[in-house]
Amino acid sequence: MSNEINVKFHIRRYNPKKDKSPYFQVFDIPVSKGMVILDALHYIRENYDSSLAFRYSCRMGVCGSCGMLINGSPTLACNTQILDVSDKEITIGPLPNFQILKDLVPDLMPLFEKHRSISPFIIRDEKELDDPEGEYYQTPEQLEEYLQFTYCIKCGCCMAACPTLATDKNYLGPQPLSQAHRYNKDTRDSGRKKRNEITGSRDGAFKCHYAGECSRVCPKGVDPAKAVQILKRQLVFEFLHLIKKQEPCQKLHGPGKGEKLDIPEAPEKTV
Ligand code: FES
Structure with missing residues:
Protein backbone atom coordinates (compact mmCIF):
# COMPACT_ATOMS: atom_id res chain seq x y z
CA MET A 1 0.00 0.00 0.00
CA SER A 2 1.49 3.36 -0.99
CA ASN A 3 0.67 5.34 2.17
CA GLU A 4 2.34 2.90 4.55
CA ILE A 5 5.24 3.86 6.80
CA ASN A 6 7.37 1.56 8.91
CA VAL A 7 7.08 1.95 12.69
CA LYS A 8 9.38 0.16 15.14
CA PHE A 9 7.52 -1.63 17.92
CA HIS A 10 9.48 -2.49 21.07
CA ILE A 11 7.48 -5.26 22.73
CA ARG A 12 8.18 -6.42 26.26
CA ARG A 13 8.34 -10.20 26.34
CA TYR A 14 8.25 -12.43 29.38
CA ASN A 15 7.29 -16.03 29.89
CA PRO A 16 7.65 -16.77 33.62
CA LYS A 17 7.86 -20.49 32.79
CA LYS A 18 11.12 -20.13 30.85
CA ASP A 19 12.52 -16.57 30.99
CA LYS A 20 14.70 -15.44 33.88
CA SER A 21 13.66 -11.80 33.36
CA PRO A 22 11.68 -9.69 30.89
CA TYR A 23 13.33 -8.47 27.69
CA PHE A 24 12.35 -6.36 24.67
CA GLN A 25 11.91 -7.56 21.09
CA VAL A 26 11.77 -5.14 18.17
CA PHE A 27 9.46 -5.53 15.19
CA ASP A 28 9.13 -3.34 12.08
CA ILE A 29 5.47 -2.97 11.20
CA PRO A 30 4.04 -1.37 8.02
CA VAL A 31 1.47 1.10 9.34
CA SER A 32 -1.26 2.93 7.45
CA LYS A 33 -3.72 5.58 8.66
CA GLY A 34 -6.50 4.08 10.76
CA MET A 35 -4.50 1.18 12.23
CA VAL A 36 -4.72 0.79 16.00
CA ILE A 37 -2.15 -0.74 18.37
CA LEU A 38 -4.14 -3.99 18.51
CA ASP A 39 -3.79 -4.31 14.69
CA ALA A 40 0.00 -4.09 15.04
CA LEU A 41 0.00 -6.84 17.68
CA HIS A 42 -2.07 -9.06 15.38
CA TYR A 43 0.37 -8.30 12.55
CA ILE A 44 3.28 -9.43 14.75
CA ARG A 45 1.48 -12.61 15.72
CA GLU A 46 0.52 -13.45 12.13
CA ASN A 47 3.81 -12.56 10.46
CA TYR A 48 6.65 -12.80 13.01
CA ASP A 49 5.88 -14.65 16.22
CA SER A 50 2.69 -16.58 16.91
CA SER A 51 3.67 -17.02 20.57
CA LEU A 52 3.15 -13.32 21.45
CA ALA A 53 0.51 -13.22 24.21
CA PHE A 54 -1.98 -10.36 24.54
CA ARG A 55 -5.60 -10.15 25.63
CA TYR A 56 -8.54 -8.65 23.74
CA SER A 57 -12.17 -9.37 22.94
CA CYS A 58 -14.55 -6.68 21.70
CA ARG A 59 -12.06 -4.56 19.66
CA MET A 60 -14.25 -1.51 20.32
CA GLY A 61 -13.28 -0.12 23.75
CA VAL A 62 -16.07 -1.84 25.64
CA CYS A 63 -14.86 -5.09 27.23
CA GLY A 64 -11.77 -3.66 28.96
CA SER A 65 -9.56 -6.65 28.03
CA CYS A 66 -6.80 -4.94 26.04
CA GLY A 67 -5.36 -2.52 28.63
CA MET A 68 -1.57 -2.22 28.27
CA LEU A 69 1.27 0.24 28.75
CA ILE A 70 1.75 2.16 25.51
CA ASN A 71 4.69 4.55 25.47
CA GLY A 72 4.51 4.73 29.25
CA SER A 73 0.78 5.33 29.56
CA PRO A 74 -1.83 2.71 30.49
CA THR A 75 -4.48 2.64 27.77
CA LEU A 76 -6.61 0.40 25.51
CA ALA A 77 -4.79 -1.12 22.53
CA CYS A 78 -7.98 -1.37 20.46
CA ASN A 79 -8.80 2.29 20.98
CA THR A 80 -5.40 3.85 20.28
CA GLN A 81 -4.43 4.97 16.80
CA ILE A 82 -0.79 4.07 16.10
CA LEU A 83 -0.06 7.36 14.33
CA ASP A 84 -1.49 9.34 17.26
CA VAL A 85 1.21 7.77 19.46
CA SER A 86 4.21 7.95 17.09
CA ASP A 87 5.18 7.45 13.44
CA LYS A 88 8.64 6.20 14.45
CA GLU A 89 8.93 4.08 17.62
CA ILE A 90 6.42 2.70 20.10
CA THR A 91 7.11 0.77 23.28
CA ILE A 92 4.48 -1.63 24.59
CA GLY A 93 4.45 -3.49 27.90
CA PRO A 94 1.91 -5.06 30.24
CA LEU A 95 -0.04 -2.97 32.76
CA PRO A 96 2.14 -2.15 35.80
CA ASN A 97 1.03 -2.91 39.38
CA PHE A 98 -0.11 -6.42 38.39
CA GLN A 99 1.67 -9.78 38.17
CA ILE A 100 2.46 -10.77 34.59
CA LEU A 101 1.01 -14.03 33.32
CA LYS A 102 2.82 -13.82 29.96
CA ASP A 103 4.11 -11.02 27.69
CA LEU A 104 1.35 -8.35 27.65
CA VAL A 105 -1.16 -10.26 29.79
CA PRO A 106 -1.49 -9.10 33.41
CA ASP A 107 -3.23 -11.05 36.16
CA LEU A 108 -6.28 -8.88 36.93
CA GLN A 246 -19.75 9.32 70.93
CA GLU A 247 -20.29 5.96 69.29
CA PRO A 248 -17.59 3.32 69.00
CA CYS A 249 -15.90 4.00 65.67
CA GLN A 250 -13.32 1.26 65.34
CA LYS A 251 -14.52 0.59 61.80
CA LEU A 252 -13.10 3.94 60.66
CA HIS A 253 -9.55 4.69 61.91
CA GLY A 254 -10.75 5.33 65.42
CA PRO A 255 -9.75 3.84 68.77
CA GLY A 256 -9.66 0.14 69.59
CA LYS A 257 -12.62 -2.20 69.73
CA GLY A 258 -15.39 -0.98 72.02
CA GLU A 259 -13.52 2.17 73.03
CA LYS A 260 -15.06 5.63 72.83
CA LEU A 261 -13.33 8.65 71.50
CA ASP A 262 -11.83 11.06 73.99
CA ILE A 263 -12.20 14.37 72.18
CA PRO A 264 -9.70 17.01 73.34
CA GLU A 265 -10.75 20.63 73.79
CA ALA A 266 -9.78 22.98 70.95
CA PRO A 267 -6.66 25.02 71.85
CA GLU A 268 -6.93 28.73 72.67
CA LYS A 269 -6.74 31.00 69.67
CA THR A 270 -3.16 32.05 69.05
CA VAL A 271 -3.75 34.63 66.33
S1 FES B 1 -10.67 -5.31 23.04
FE1 FES B 1 -12.35 -4.75 24.30
S2 FES B 1 -11.72 -2.85 25.16
FE2 FES B 1 -10.13 -3.33 23.75
Whole structure:
Protein backbone atom coordinates (compact mmCIF):
# COMPACT_ATOMS: atom_id res chain seq x y z
CA MET A 1 0.00 0.00 0.00
CA SER A 2 1.49 3.36 -0.99
CA ASN A 3 0.67 5.34 2.17
CA GLU A 4 2.34 2.90 4.55
CA ILE A 5 5.24 3.86 6.80
CA ASN A 6 7.37 1.56 8.91
CA VAL A 7 7.08 1.95 12.69
CA LYS A 8 9.38 0.16 15.14
CA PHE A 9 7.52 -1.63 17.92
CA HIS A 10 9.48 -2.49 21.07
CA ILE A 11 7.48 -5.26 22.73
CA ARG A 12 8.18 -6.42 26.26
CA ARG A 13 8.34 -10.20 26.34
CA TYR A 14 8.25 -12.43 29.38
CA ASN A 15 7.29 -16.03 29.89
CA PRO A 16 7.65 -16.77 33.62
CA LYS A 17 7.86 -20.49 32.79
CA LYS A 18 11.12 -20.13 30.85
CA ASP A 19 12.52 -16.57 30.99
CA LYS A 20 14.70 -15.44 33.88
CA SER A 21 13.66 -11.80 33.36
CA PRO A 22 11.68 -9.69 30.89
CA TYR A 23 13.33 -8.47 27.69
CA PHE A 24 12.35 -6.36 24.67
CA GLN A 25 11.91 -7.56 21.09
CA VAL A 26 11.77 -5.14 18.17
CA PHE A 27 9.46 -5.53 15.19
CA ASP A 28 9.13 -3.34 12.08
CA ILE A 29 5.47 -2.97 11.20
CA PRO A 30 4.04 -1.37 8.02
CA VAL A 31 1.47 1.10 9.34
CA SER A 32 -1.26 2.93 7.45
CA LYS A 33 -3.72 5.58 8.66
CA GLY A 34 -6.50 4.08 10.76
CA MET A 35 -4.50 1.18 12.23
CA VAL A 36 -4.72 0.79 16.00
CA ILE A 37 -2.15 -0.74 18.37
CA LEU A 38 -4.14 -3.99 18.51
CA ASP A 39 -3.79 -4.31 14.69
CA ALA A 40 0.00 -4.09 15.04
CA LEU A 41 0.00 -6.84 17.68
CA HIS A 42 -2.07 -9.06 15.38
CA TYR A 43 0.37 -8.30 12.55
CA ILE A 44 3.28 -9.43 14.75
CA ARG A 45 1.48 -12.61 15.72
CA GLU A 46 0.52 -13.45 12.13
CA ASN A 47 3.81 -12.56 10.46
CA TYR A 48 6.65 -12.80 13.01
CA ASP A 49 5.88 -14.65 16.22
CA SER A 50 2.69 -16.58 16.91
CA SER A 51 3.67 -17.02 20.57
CA LEU A 52 3.15 -13.32 21.45
CA ALA A 53 0.51 -13.22 24.21
CA PHE A 54 -1.98 -10.36 24.54
CA ARG A 55 -5.60 -10.15 25.63
CA TYR A 56 -8.54 -8.65 23.74
CA SER A 57 -12.17 -9.37 22.94
CA CYS A 58 -14.55 -6.68 21.70
CA ARG A 59 -12.06 -4.56 19.66
CA MET A 60 -14.25 -1.51 20.32
CA GLY A 61 -13.28 -0.12 23.75
CA VAL A 62 -16.07 -1.84 25.64
CA CYS A 63 -14.86 -5.09 27.23
CA GLY A 64 -11.77 -3.66 28.96
CA SER A 65 -9.56 -6.65 28.03
CA CYS A 66 -6.80 -4.94 26.04
CA GLY A 67 -5.36 -2.52 28.63
CA MET A 68 -1.57 -2.22 28.27
CA LEU A 69 1.27 0.24 28.75
CA ILE A 70 1.75 2.16 25.51
CA ASN A 71 4.69 4.55 25.47
CA GLY A 72 4.51 4.73 29.25
CA SER A 73 0.78 5.33 29.56
CA PRO A 74 -1.83 2.71 30.49
CA THR A 75 -4.48 2.64 27.77
CA LEU A 76 -6.61 0.40 25.51
CA ALA A 77 -4.79 -1.12 22.53
CA CYS A 78 -7.98 -1.37 20.46
CA ASN A 79 -8.80 2.29 20.98
CA THR A 80 -5.40 3.85 20.28
CA GLN A 81 -4.43 4.97 16.80
CA ILE A 82 -0.79 4.07 16.10
CA LEU A 83 -0.06 7.36 14.33
CA ASP A 84 -1.49 9.34 17.26
CA VAL A 85 1.21 7.77 19.46
CA SER A 86 4.21 7.95 17.09
CA ASP A 87 5.18 7.45 13.44
CA LYS A 88 8.64 6.20 14.45
CA GLU A 89 8.93 4.08 17.62
CA ILE A 90 6.42 2.70 20.10
CA THR A 91 7.11 0.77 23.28
CA ILE A 92 4.48 -1.63 24.59
CA GLY A 93 4.45 -3.49 27.90
CA PRO A 94 1.91 -5.06 30.24
CA LEU A 95 -0.04 -2.97 32.76
CA PRO A 96 2.14 -2.15 35.80
CA ASN A 97 1.03 -2.91 39.38
CA PHE A 98 -0.11 -6.42 38.39
CA GLN A 99 1.67 -9.78 38.17
CA ILE A 100 2.46 -10.77 34.59
CA LEU A 101 1.01 -14.03 33.32
CA LYS A 102 2.82 -13.82 29.96
CA ASP A 103 4.11 -11.02 27.69
CA LEU A 104 1.35 -8.35 27.65
CA VAL A 105 -1.16 -10.26 29.79
CA PRO A 106 -1.49 -9.10 33.41
CA ASP A 107 -3.23 -11.05 36.16
CA LEU A 108 -6.28 -8.88 36.93
CA MET A 109 -7.63 -11.12 39.72
CA PRO A 110 -6.55 -8.73 42.54
CA LEU A 111 -8.59 -6.00 40.83
CA PHE A 112 -11.68 -8.21 40.57
CA GLU A 113 -11.31 -9.41 44.17
CA LYS A 114 -11.05 -5.85 45.49
CA HIS A 115 -13.99 -4.85 43.31
CA ARG A 116 -16.06 -7.70 44.74
CA SER A 117 -15.13 -6.66 48.29
CA ILE A 118 -17.05 -3.36 48.04
CA SER A 119 -20.35 -5.16 47.19
CA PRO A 120 -20.73 -3.65 43.69
CA PHE A 121 -24.48 -4.07 43.46
CA ILE A 122 -27.63 -2.44 44.79
CA ILE A 123 -28.36 -3.54 48.34
CA ARG A 124 -31.96 -3.40 49.58
CA ASP A 125 -33.50 -4.16 52.93
CA GLU A 126 -34.10 -7.87 53.38
CA LYS A 127 -37.68 -7.25 54.44
CA GLU A 128 -38.43 -5.52 51.19
CA LEU A 129 -36.82 -8.31 49.15
CA ASP A 130 -39.41 -10.72 50.56
CA ASP A 131 -42.23 -8.32 49.89
CA PRO A 132 -41.40 -5.91 47.03
CA GLU A 133 -43.64 -2.88 46.82
CA GLY A 134 -43.07 -1.94 43.18
CA GLU A 135 -40.62 -0.18 40.90
CA TYR A 136 -37.82 2.04 42.23
CA TYR A 137 -38.20 5.44 40.62
CA GLN A 138 -35.34 7.86 40.13
CA THR A 139 -35.26 11.42 38.84
CA PRO A 140 -32.84 12.43 36.05
CA GLU A 141 -30.96 14.52 38.67
CA GLN A 142 -30.57 11.49 40.93
CA LEU A 143 -29.29 9.45 37.99
CA GLU A 144 -26.83 12.21 37.10
CA GLU A 145 -25.23 11.89 40.57
CA TYR A 146 -23.64 8.54 39.69
CA LEU A 147 -24.06 8.00 35.92
CA GLN A 148 -20.49 8.95 35.02
CA PHE A 149 -19.11 6.35 37.40
CA THR A 150 -21.13 3.53 35.80
CA TYR A 151 -19.00 3.76 32.63
CA CYS A 152 -16.14 1.79 34.23
CA ILE A 153 -15.16 -1.21 32.06
CA LYS A 154 -12.70 -2.67 34.61
CA CYS A 155 -9.76 -2.49 32.23
CA GLY A 156 -7.31 -1.87 35.09
CA CYS A 157 -5.73 1.24 33.51
CA CYS A 158 -6.48 3.40 36.57
CA MET A 159 -4.98 0.77 38.90
CA ALA A 160 -1.87 0.57 36.70
CA ALA A 161 -1.41 4.36 36.79
CA CYS A 162 -1.87 4.74 40.57
CA PRO A 163 1.41 5.68 42.34
CA THR A 164 0.03 4.59 45.72
CA LEU A 165 -0.75 1.10 44.45
CA ALA A 166 2.75 0.92 42.98
CA THR A 167 4.19 0.94 46.50
CA ASP A 168 1.31 -0.54 48.49
CA LYS A 169 -0.48 -3.57 47.05
CA ASN A 170 -2.98 -3.59 49.94
CA TYR A 171 -4.45 -0.23 48.98
CA LEU A 172 -7.92 -0.76 47.53
CA GLY A 173 -7.22 1.49 44.55
CA PRO A 174 -9.21 3.84 42.31
CA GLN A 175 -11.37 1.28 40.50
CA PRO A 176 -13.06 -0.36 43.55
CA LEU A 177 -13.32 2.96 45.38
CA SER A 178 -14.97 4.74 42.45
CA GLN A 179 -17.43 1.86 42.15
CA ALA A 180 -18.21 2.01 45.86
CA HIS A 181 -19.05 5.67 45.33
CA ARG A 182 -21.20 4.78 42.30
CA TYR A 183 -23.43 2.48 44.42
CA ASN A 184 -23.38 4.72 47.49
CA LYS A 185 -24.82 7.52 45.38
CA ASP A 186 -27.62 5.40 43.93
CA THR A 187 -30.90 6.34 45.62
CA ARG A 188 -32.11 2.73 45.31
CA ASP A 189 -29.21 1.46 47.40
CA SER A 190 -28.95 1.16 51.17
CA GLY A 191 -25.53 -0.49 51.43
CA ARG A 192 -23.35 2.53 52.14
CA LYS A 193 -22.69 1.67 55.79
CA LYS A 194 -21.59 -1.84 54.82
CA ARG A 195 -19.23 -0.41 52.16
CA ASN A 196 -17.85 2.17 54.62
CA GLU A 197 -16.27 -0.68 56.55
CA ILE A 198 -14.09 -1.36 53.50
CA THR A 199 -13.71 2.12 51.97
CA GLY A 200 -13.02 3.75 55.36
CA SER A 201 -10.60 1.05 56.49
CA ARG A 202 -6.83 1.36 56.74
CA ASP A 203 -6.42 0.35 53.08
CA GLY A 204 -9.33 2.44 51.84
CA ALA A 205 -9.94 5.91 50.45
CA PHE A 206 -7.67 7.80 52.84
CA LYS A 207 -4.58 6.17 51.35
CA CYS A 208 -5.25 8.11 48.12
CA HIS A 209 -2.75 10.96 47.72
CA TYR A 210 -4.81 12.53 44.94
CA ALA A 211 -2.13 12.25 42.25
CA GLY A 212 -4.99 12.21 39.74
CA GLU A 213 -3.23 9.82 37.33
CA CYS A 214 -6.19 7.41 37.45
CA SER A 215 -8.47 10.05 35.96
CA ARG A 216 -5.90 11.11 33.36
CA VAL A 217 -5.60 7.61 31.90
CA CYS A 218 -9.21 6.38 32.25
CA PRO A 219 -10.32 5.55 28.67
CA LYS A 220 -14.00 6.02 29.55
CA GLY A 221 -13.82 9.38 31.33
CA VAL A 222 -14.98 7.93 34.64
CA ASP A 223 -12.78 10.27 36.72
CA PRO A 224 -12.07 7.87 39.61
CA ALA A 225 -10.01 10.54 41.44
CA LYS A 226 -13.13 12.69 41.75
CA ALA A 227 -15.12 9.74 43.09
CA VAL A 228 -12.45 8.99 45.70
CA GLN A 229 -12.36 12.60 46.92
CA ILE A 230 -16.16 12.69 47.29
CA LEU A 231 -15.98 9.36 49.07
CA LYS A 232 -13.38 10.72 51.52
CA ARG A 233 -15.60 13.71 52.23
CA GLN A 234 -18.58 11.49 52.87
CA LEU A 235 -16.52 9.28 55.19
CA VAL A 236 -15.27 12.29 57.15
CA PHE A 237 -18.86 13.52 57.64
CA GLU A 238 -19.93 10.11 58.86
CA PHE A 239 -16.86 9.86 61.08
CA LEU A 240 -17.67 13.26 62.60
CA HIS A 241 -21.23 12.12 63.10
CA LEU A 242 -19.97 9.11 65.05
CA ILE A 243 -17.75 11.37 67.17
CA LYS A 244 -20.69 13.64 67.88
CA LYS A 245 -22.78 10.70 68.99
CA GLN A 246 -19.75 9.32 70.93
CA GLU A 247 -20.29 5.96 69.29
CA PRO A 248 -17.59 3.32 69.00
CA CYS A 249 -15.90 4.00 65.67
CA GLN A 250 -13.32 1.26 65.34
CA LYS A 251 -14.52 0.59 61.80
CA LEU A 252 -13.10 3.94 60.66
CA HIS A 253 -9.55 4.69 61.91
CA GLY A 254 -10.75 5.33 65.42
CA PRO A 255 -9.75 3.84 68.77
CA GLY A 256 -9.66 0.14 69.59
CA LYS A 257 -12.62 -2.20 69.73
CA GLY A 258 -15.39 -0.98 72.02
CA GLU A 259 -13.52 2.17 73.03
CA LYS A 260 -15.06 5.63 72.83
CA LEU A 261 -13.33 8.65 71.50
CA ASP A 262 -11.83 11.06 73.99
CA ILE A 263 -12.20 14.37 72.18
CA PRO A 264 -9.70 17.01 73.34
CA GLU A 265 -10.75 20.63 73.79
CA ALA A 266 -9.78 22.98 70.95
CA PRO A 267 -6.66 25.02 71.85
CA GLU A 268 -6.93 28.73 72.67
CA LYS A 269 -6.74 31.00 69.67
CA THR A 270 -3.16 32.05 69.05
CA VAL A 271 -3.75 34.63 66.33
S1 FES B 1 -10.67 -5.31 23.04
FE1 FES B 1 -12.35 -4.75 24.30
S2 FES B 1 -11.72 -2.85 25.16
FE2 FES B 1 -10.13 -3.33 23.75
